[in-house]
Amino acid sequence: MVDLKGMGSKWRKAKLLLGLNSCLYVPKSTLEDDSFPYPPARLSDAVSLSQAAVSGGSSTPTPSSSGLRLSKSGTKSTSKNTCAICLTTIKPGQGHAIFTAECSHSFHFHCITSSVKHGSQVCPICRAKWKEIPFQNPGSDNYRGRPRIIPPRWSRDDAWTPVLRRAHAARPDTDRHVSSFYHAQEPAIFDDDEILDHGYVFAENGIPISTKDVGYSNSVGKMVVETYPEVSTISKSTSYDNFNVLIHLKAPNTRGRHNSSRNNEISPPSQNSRAPVDLVTVLDVSGSMAGTKLALLKRAMGFVIQNLGPSDRLSVISFSSTARRLFPLRHMTENGRQEALQSVNSLISIGGTNIAEGLRKGAQVIMERKLKSPVASIILLSDGQDTYTVTSPGGTRSQTDYKSLLPHQNGGTGFQIPVHAFGFGTDHDADAMHSISEISGGTFSFIEAENVIQDAFAQCIGGLLSIVVQDLQVQVDCVHPSLQVSSIKAGSYTNRITADSRVGYVDVGYLYAEEERDFLVTLNIPADGSSNEMSLLSVKCRYRDPITKGMISVEGASEVKVQRPDKTGVQVVSVEVERQQNRIRAAEAMAEARVAAENGDLSRAVSVLDVCFRALSETATAKAGDRLCAALCAELKEMQERMSDRQVYETSGRAYVLSGLSSHSWQRATARGDSTDSASLVQAYQTSSMVDMVTRSQTLVFGNPSNQRRLRSALSFPAAKLEPR
Numbered sequence: 034m035v036d037l038k039g040m041g042s043k044w045r046k047a048k049l050l051l052g053l054n055s056c057l058y059v060p061k062s063t064l065e066d067d068s069f070p071y072p073p074a075r076l077s078d079a080v081s082l083s084q085a086a087v088s089g090g091s092s093t094p095t096p097s098s099s100g101l102r103l104s105k106s107g108t109k110s111t112s113k114n115t116c117a118i119c120l121t122t123i124k125p126g127q128g129h130a131i132f133t134a135e136c137s138h139s140f141h142f143h144c145i146t147s148s149v150k151h152g153s154q155v156c157p158i159c160r161a162k163w164k165e166i167p168f169q170n171p172g173s174d175n176y177r178g179r180p181r182i183i184p185p186r187w188s189r190d191d192a193w194t195p196v197l198r199r200a201h202a203a204r205p206d207t208d209r210h211v212s213s214f215y216h217a218q219e220p221a222i223f224d225d226d227e228i229l230d231h232g233y234v235f236a237e238n239g240i241p242i243s244t245k246d247v248g249y250s251n252s253v254g255k256m257v258v259e260t261y262p263e264v265s266t267i268s269k270s271t272s273y274d275n276f277n278v279l280i281h282l283k284a285p286n287t288r289g290r291h292n293s294s295r296n297n298e299i300s301p302p303s304q305n306s307r308a309p310v311d312l313v314t315v316l317d318v319s320g321s322m323a324g325t326k327l328a329l330l331k332r333a334m335g336f337v338i339q340n341l342g343p344s345d346r347l348s349v350i351s352f353s354s355t356a357r358r359l360f361p362l363r364h365m366t367e368n369g370r371q372e373a374l375q376s377v378n379s380l381i382s383i384g385g386t387n388i389a390e391g392l393r394k395g396a397q398v399i400m401e402r403k404l405k406s407p408v409a410s411i412i413l414l415s416d417g418q419d420t421y422t423v424t425s426p427g428g429t430r431s432q433t434d435y436k437s438l439l440p441h442q443n444g445g446t447g448f449q450i451p452v453h454a455f456g457f458g459t460d461h462d463a464d465a466m467h468s469i470s471e472i473s474g475g476t477f478s479f480i481e482a483e484n485v486i487q488d489a490f491a492q493c494i495g496g497l498l499s500i501v502v503q504d505l506q507v508q509v510d511c512v513h514p515s516l517q518v519s520s521i522k523a524g525s526y527t528n529r530i531t532a533d534s535r536v537g538y539v540d541v542g543y544l545y546a547e548e549e550r551d552f553l554v555t556l557n558i559p560a561d562g563s564s565n566e567m568s569l570l571s572v573k574c575r576y577r578d579p580i581t582k583g584m585i586s587v588e589g590a591s592e593v594k595v596q597r598p599d600k601t602g603v604q605v606v607s608v609e610v611e612r613q614q615n616r617i618r619a620a621e622a623m624a625e626a627r628v629a630a631e632n633g634d635l636s637r638a639v640s641v642l643d644v645c646f647r648a649l650s651e652t653a654t655a656k657a658g659d660r661l662c663a664a665l666c667a668e669l670k671e672m673q674e675r676m677s678d679r680q681v682y683e684t685s686g687r688a689y690v691l692s693g694l695s696s697h698s699w700q701r702a703t704a705r706g707d708s709t710d711s712a713s714l715v716q717a718y719q720t721s722s723m724v725d726m727v728t729r730s731q732t733l734v735f736g737n738p739s740n741q742r743r744l745r746s747a748l749s750f751p752a753a754k755l756e757p758r
Contacts, residue, residue: 116141136161144375157378219358226311226362226402227346227369256502256544256587257283258572261609266596269562275519278593279610280509280552280572284502287546287722308407308579309344310497311362312337315395316380317415317457319353323382326416326457326483333487334377336730337494341365345498346406347373348398352391353384362402386417388465389438392452396440399450407579408500408543409450410475411440412493414486416457419465435469449542451475453493455704456688458483463688470695471525474542478704479692481685488730489704492719495726496702502544505576507552509537512568512592515559522553522617525698543579547720550700551613561597569593611654612661619645619665620697623672627690630676638676642669664717668693 116123116139123131123139130142138158145157146167155162261279287307314337316330334349341347346362347369359376363369395411440450452473454466457480470477480489511518517534527540539552554570561567570593575586622645626638646669649655655662672693675686689705696703702718 116144132167134161134163135165136163142167155381223358223361223398223401224403226348226398226404227364228404254285255585256285256505256574256576257281258574258587259283260570260572260593261607262569262593262595263607263610264595264604265607266598266601266604267558267567268601269597269599270560271601272560273558276556276558276569277610277614278554278556278570279607279613280507280554281609282505282507282541282544282550282552282574284544284546284548287499287501307498308500309346310341310500311346311399311402311406311409312341312494312497313348313350313362313395313398313409313411315350315352315356315391315411315413317353317386317388317391317417318351318380318382319384319386319417320382321386321417321460322457327380327382329483329486330414330457331377331380333490335374336487336733337490338365338370338373338377340491340494340498340726340729341370343367343369344406349373349376350391350395350398351380352387352394353382354387355384356387356391356394358394358398362398385420386415386462387421388413388415388419388462388469389421389435391415392435392469393438395452396438396450399440407503407582408497410497411450411452411473412455412490413452413466413469414455414457415466416461418460418462435465436472439469439473449474451543454478455480455486455489456692457486459684459688461688463691467691467695471698474525474699476699476701476703477692477695479685479688480704481688485704488727491726491730492702492704492723495723496545496548496720498726499546499720499722500543500579501546503542503577503579505541505544505574507539507541507572507574509539509554510571510573511535511556512571513561515561516556516569518554519557520555522555524620524700526552528552544576545701545720546722548701548718551616553610553613553617558595565597567595567597569595606653608654608657608659611652612659615649615652615654615659615662615665616697619649619669620694622669623690623694623697626672626676627687627694630682630686630690635676635679635682639673642673642676645669646673 114123115121121141123129123141125131131139132142132145133139134145134156136156136158138156140157259281261281263277263279267273267276314334316334318327322330338347343364343366345365347365348362349359350356351359359380360372363373365373392411392413395413399409399411439452450473452469453475454470454477456463456466456477459481463477463479467477469475476493478489478493480486509518509521511534518530518537519534521528521530521537521539523539526542528538530537537554541550544550556569558567558569571588572593573586573588575584577584622641626641629635629638629641646666649662649666649669652662655666672686672690674681675689676682692703692705695701696705696718700718702720702723
């Protein structure tokens with residue numbers, strides 16, 4: 034029989050030994066279950082991370098049963114002489130009023146009133162509920178900045194008192210509480226974004242507000258365009274249907290990319306080496322996020338805040354039963370970061386999951402800003418089902434029209450602002466999150482293991498902070514008069530072919546530094562005895578530099594040609610072409626299996642994946658040891674396991690497959706926690722900037738990232754090419 038009382042005593046002793054004291058959120062089940070996977074995190078984790086980032090110190094990894102190891106800096110209790118909110122010294126006579134709560138914890142008065150203003154009525158350290166809360170009315174002549182303590186039930190004519198009174202009175206009714214407090218003092222139009230003349234912000238018409246630095250490109254060199262025909266020779270008397278030509282693109286590097294320095298520390302990104310970003314994070318703070326989830330989310334947001342530069346702007350939207358904007362687009366200067374950290378730390382979990390309202394408000398911030406930074410994006414995170422979708426009279430749940438809620442460019446239909454969606458845990462709405470990301474041109478990541486949320490965010494912003502290409506369009510022209518383009522295999526990228534089938538286009542959009550893209554163009558080549566050589570295609574592309582706004586044109590290295598001898602020997606298929614054929618075949622099998630699984634036919638879904646697995650295993654590249662093919666086969670096997678049982682598919686299989694499809698369709702890295710050991714494989718589609726940012730995240734938490742379990746992306750394979758056979 035388990036001694037619960039004894040276990041509780043041991044847990045309290047462990048807290049004291051670790052220096053955690055009461056600065057923890059301890060789930061109720063902790064004293065009843067000794068399998069709690071890792072120490073609960075402080076609710077002021079965003080500030081804790083801020084402190085670790087500023088100090089630059091490393092810590093010794095502390096193993097746990099789940100693989101999550103918290104840094105020492107993240108588990109220290111706050112000094113009695115330090116404000117737990119701003120982490121600066123509390124001393125009388127320094128010009129700051131001090132508030133000491135009934136739980137005996139002290140804070141700077143202006144810090145704690147900011148927390149109360151954002152809805153918190155509990156101690157940020159010990160989570161004790163306060164009977165009296167600090168309040169300040171800056172507009173009152175009688176009080177002129179002097180602190181006051183007001184019980185929540187007292188009636189006053191001050192601006193914030195009615196909000197606090199309503200929050201207290203409506204506590205039994207969760208939705209009423211959230212609604213009254215979320216809608217307080219929020220403008221009807223979000224045109225209050227912060228302005229700073231840093232030379233990079235552009236007006237609606239694209240004209241720079243300042244001419245400073247606008248002639249400075251953030252990239253090194255031009256985009257690389259390479260082409261590979263499926264085979265190099267076709268006899269004159271032979272026709273070749275569905276002949277593949279691979280178009281390979283690689284974005285230029287960014288100036289001043291984050292490089293590793295001594296002691297395995299990663300230098301912060303240089304603001305002058307990249308385009309500034311307008312980032313809106315839309316965060317789920319519903320009741321299911323309570324405890325460790327919310328603490329880890331705050332810590333992850335702390336990392337994001339610390340790694341944005343002073344020219345970047347951030348706005349945070351929190352949503353549960355309804356949504357509110359914590360603060361407008363604000364530059365992440367020293368003051369901006371501090372205020373952002375305080376706002377994030379004030380978040381509490383309560384209410385339902387209204388994804389649609391959170392997304393609508395996030396899009397409103399993007400659409401109504403007065404000035405626009407060169408790069409803009411939305412990060413959406415949720416751990417639950419959207420409880421505010423429409424349900425038909427028959428009880429069937431219909432999908433919300435998320436498309437109408439997404440931001441678009443200049444009132445048009447083309448979505449230019451990507452939403453990178455993160456499904457958190459095993460109960461999120463994977464279909465909705467994937468749909469939102471797919472429509473907007475963003476990615477969908479599945480965070481199955483809660484402790485990798487910070488790494489997942491780090492990977493995402495590592496890409497966003499390195500964008501070197503925008504509005505990229507690839508054009509393919511048939512050279513020989515008898516040729517026509519039959520298809521372009523480009524995943525989720527919009528592509529089109531002219532009516533005469535002589536010209537094809539792929540709209541790629543934006544690329545991170547060093548990102549690569551591969552597209553297969555298929556042709557039908559007729560027999561032709563007129564010459565010994567045939568010119569097939571010419572490839573060119575145009576894109577916009579995000580800083581200068583200038584258009585850059587890149588021609589292909591040369592026309593794609595094949596030899597047309599009278600006779601040919603054994604044809605050798607290009608290694609590069611076959612690798613991409615394998616990738617596309619695997620992605621198509623995943624999509625087909627998903628449709629079968631959604632229709633309730635899991636046995637067919639598993640069969641489709643198994644057939645593809647066997648086909649890929651028999652290819653020449655697989656037999657030659659191609660690691661891309663090996664990784665695809667491993668991924669197909671993992672999906673088979675997650676589709677073998679209905680319950681497993683519902684809890685993790687669906688999200689796992691959708692995250693993989695998102696990654697393959699956009700050829701962009703997505704995070705995905707799973708049970709596969711991928712330590713020997715390189716992350717899929719990851720760029721150097723993304724790897725650096727993930728390493729920085731792991732360095733802050735674990736001290737030495739070389740010993741840390743890697744963040745899983747949707748697919749793992751190296752960029753190296755096979756030698757020609």
